[in-house]
Amino acid sequence: MAHLALAYLDPGDIIIAPDPGYPIYSACARLAGADLYTVPVNEDNNFMPDLSLIPLDILRRAKMMIFNYPGNPTAALATKEYFKEMISFGLKHNILIVHDFAYSELIFDNNEPISIFHIPDAKKIAVEFNSLSKSFNMAGARIGYLIGYPSLLKPLASLKSHIDYGVFLPIQNAAVKALTSDYSFLQEHKETYQARRDVLFDSLTENGWNVRKPDGGMFIWARIPPHYTSLSFSLEAIEQGVVVTPGNAFGMGGEGYVRIALVQSDERLREAGLRLTSLI
Known part of the structure; x- marks a missing residue:
């Protein structure tokens, strides 16, 4: 995620992120030299911030918006209707929507896991992260993946080709075993x-x-x-x-x-x- 910010943001750009939120959301803005604008995520808004309250001057400079459901640290879910609102918002303002879906396999009480790609237009403006750290207990192995339309993934792929060249092969093999299992x-x-x-x-x-x-x-x-x-x-x-x-x-x-x-x-x-x- 920090590398995605480096790939997409320049000094003076804005990243919109939840508050409270996982610390890398704010750190990636600083690493990229960009500015951070936070939206409150709490019981008062049912953990789904009102995007219409974001000022227009922020929207003109914003290039990326991160959300995270199930949330860390809030442990909350959003509705499918809210995901639709996020995608409409991203398309309207040309802001890349980044969904951190690290806890996709830890959703309780028979609630449906909602990927951003349940929304048909999401591929036009959104990408989604997942991590085997949470789903398959591979914390420390630092292996995960980003899903999205090739043109949206290309800036990150280009950057990472100059920073890292692949995870240690036994860890890759373990990830293959996990992802091709019967679940x-x-x-x-x-x-x-x-x-x-x-x-x-x-x-x-x-x-x-x-x-x-x-x-x-x-x-x-x-x-x-x-x-x-x-x-x-x-x-x-x-x-x-x-x-x-x-x-x-x-x-x-x-x-x-x-x-x-x-x-x-x-x-x-x-x-x-x-x-x-x-x-x-």
Whole structure:
């Protein structure tokens, strides 16, 4: 994604990104020498920002817009109608729509995974990232892919041909094995994370912390009591033996929240919930 920004953006251009959002969204603007314009993503807008509120002077300079559903850190989904709105917006203003679909295989409660390419006109203005880090537990291997119309992919392919020449071959072979499998693992994987979500959600809510139930992904995005900052709560949590990520690590819109990862066993998540609620 950082390389895509380098391929598309010049100094003075604008990238539109969610706040809170995964840190590379803001970092890629800085790496490209471009400017960042953020749109709030929160409960008030059902995690689907009103694109009509973006000022015209921003739209004239914007070259790229990133969105992420299921969201990291918000663990929220968008509707298909909103995806249609995104594509219409991109076509109207000639802005490349970039969908970060890293959590495509971790969507809960029988909700349908929505690719940007469910929208017929998306190929004219959109690209979509995915990562085997999440779907096949290959975090650290740094292997993923970008899908889109060849003319939209060409700038990135040209740039990367001068920066990197291919992932270590055994990792490529592992990715081929994963992508040509029968995908039965993906269902088991999703069920594991949904069960973990339920365990931690129940542990938190039953002990007095009213948090939002995630729609997908690997995290609970939890609003903290107002007498804490994101950082102060995270430091208190460490004293209780639990590591969480302060919400302001994902942008100023994340202040007042923490992200809690679902990357431990049910038993440990249940215990983590008890320790965290002792701070509430």
